[in-house]
Amino acid sequence: MSDDSEFAESGDRLAVAKTYKLFIGGAFPRSESGRTYQVTDADGHFLANVARGSRKDGRDAVSAARKAFGGWSGATAYNRGQVIYRIAEMLEGRRAQFVDLLRDGGEGQPGPVVDAAIDRIVHYAGWTDKLAAVFGGANPVAGPFFSFSAPEPTGVVVAVAPQQDSLLGLVSVIAPIITSGNTVVVLASQTRPLAAVALAEVLATSDLPGGVVNILTGDPAEIAPHLAAHGDVDALDLTGAEGDLRTSLERSAAGTVKRVYAPPISDFGRVPGTVRLRAFLETKTVWHPTGALSLGGGGGY
Structure with missing residues (x-):
């Protein structure tokens, strides 16, 4: 029998390079x-x-997001909250891996950044069942009507993630979009994409339905213009797009009358408020008559 020492680790072993x-x-x-x-x-x-x-x-990702939209937007708020919270649980379990990835990428203070990303997901998970109460309600009207307003998701959103903050920036873009029932195609940081692809592995092993979040790596300047003009994309989040790229994407979106959210590049780092939640919500208002109505000589309501 061969000696186990033959298989001992040696200093000249080549590591297996992973292709993400x-x-x-x-x-x-x-x-x-x-x-x-x-x-x-x-x-x-x-x-x-x-x-x-x-x-x-990019087109394949949009198709996947559109296919997933009906089921995700139709899920109960409680269910969406549980699914998003599960993402935080999974990320917490792989905290050490993400700290190493951010450190390798040269991002400062990786531990606090990973913790902030986890906390941000938990924050938005708690919002799913509060959207209707905060952004909807009964409207006072002068007439025999009930009037109710209810928030609804916009649809398929394409987001450009911040380029220098590969995890916290990515989470800050994705989480509020999917909290309200939208689906998303996100363009990750080009120079620091490893945290994004590792997050994709977390999403794939969580309870999130396929197609709700789609992550593309590469050059945003190559992919984003085609998605901005895509007829099946409903909205754009340009948080990570700067300069001429941002301007060109806004112009491309105008051709199909997309909703565009273009905050300052540092916006994602602030304590979460409601701006990002409201950015991709539509408000539907319903009117309903109240009181007795005359229907062919009889009474009715």
Whole structure:
């Protein structure tokens, strides 16, 4: 029998380099173009190969988000809250991994950043069953009517995540969008995508239905313009888009009359309020007559 020492770790062993894929419809496909790009640490050392998404991958992600929208928006507020809270539980269980990823990417204070991301998900999980009470209600009207307003999700949202804050920025964009029942296609940080793809692995093993969150890696300037003009996209979150890219995306969105949310780039770092929740909510108002009505000589209500 061979000696176990033959299989002992040696200093000349080559590590297995991982190729990170896209996250579309709950699955991890390679880019249809077959392209990848290298991600390096703060010192320029190789970390991983990452899929470089294309416009076709973007269209596939939009289709997956649209397919998932009916089930997710139709779920009870309680159910959505439980699912989102489960994401926080899963992220908490893999805290050490995310701290290492942020440290490798050169992001300062990775421990507090990961904790803040977890807390932010918990915060939004608690909002799911409060949206109707806070943003809806009965309206006073001068007439024999009841008038009620209720918030509803906008639909499929495309979001550009902050480029320098790969986890907290990503979570701050995704969580409020899905809290109200929207589905999202998010373009992760191009230079620091590893936390985003690791988060996709968390989402895939949580209770989140496939297609509710879709994560694309690559160059936002290549993918985002096609999504901004896509007829099946209902809204844009341009938190991570700057300069000429932001301007061009706003113009592209105008062609299909999309809702556009374009806050200051540092907006996501603030203590969560209600602005991001309201950004992708529509208000539906219903009128209903009250009192006796004459119906062919008889009485009715």
